Amino acid sequence: QVQLVESGGGVVQPGRSLRLSCAASGFTFSSYGMHWVRQAPGKGLEWVAVIWYDGINKYYADSVKGRFAISRDNSDNTFFLQMNSLRVEDTAVYYCARETQSSGWLPTRGYYYYAMDVWGQGTTVTVSS
């Protein structure tokens, strides 16, 4: 069945790095854009980053731009979130999620985007000294 499984969470000191992974199965991974969304303890959902199906187009929330990097390996059905210069406020459950269809751009339409229909179970990142 369609499934996403995150891994790589843990406890890390401020300023250090961590790499999250999300393994996909049950669908043609290379055809979909993939997202990271996080949720701080007791708080709401915050979108973090997206990588398009092609692995070329990547977009980030302002709160993580320049510190986090999203990437994917379509040959291995996996995508990643490299988190550098971690801050206490990055503490959260990190979810990976799939788009319902692949976002893109067309000259006749401009950019177009989709909601997220498949989510992983989440991996917890705690940034603390």
Add this chain to the structure above:
Amino acid sequence: DIQMTQSPSTLSASVGDRVTITCRASQSISSWLAWYQQKPGKAPNLLIYQASSLQSGVPSRFSGSGSGTEFTLTISSLQPDDFATYYCQQYNSYGYTFGQGTKLEIK
């Protein structure tokens, strides 16, 4: 970024009630709005996309409406399984943004 504001933040209701949650965008997002349900300790679950399209497998008691800046999620007859937190989310542009959530509680 586009700001999304949900109301109410908390809603107390009984099984069988009809409930409505409102979501307002700080600028027009056309119909690029989704609704998610989240239960404690679980990942969000997509209910509605493109403002009014029901995601496959979601019960028909859930419905969405609206366009531009004002949207609603309606549950026609609350079931015990519906008590959860609901989030709206705009996907008109990056960065995607979510509403702050509406916690639906049992009265």
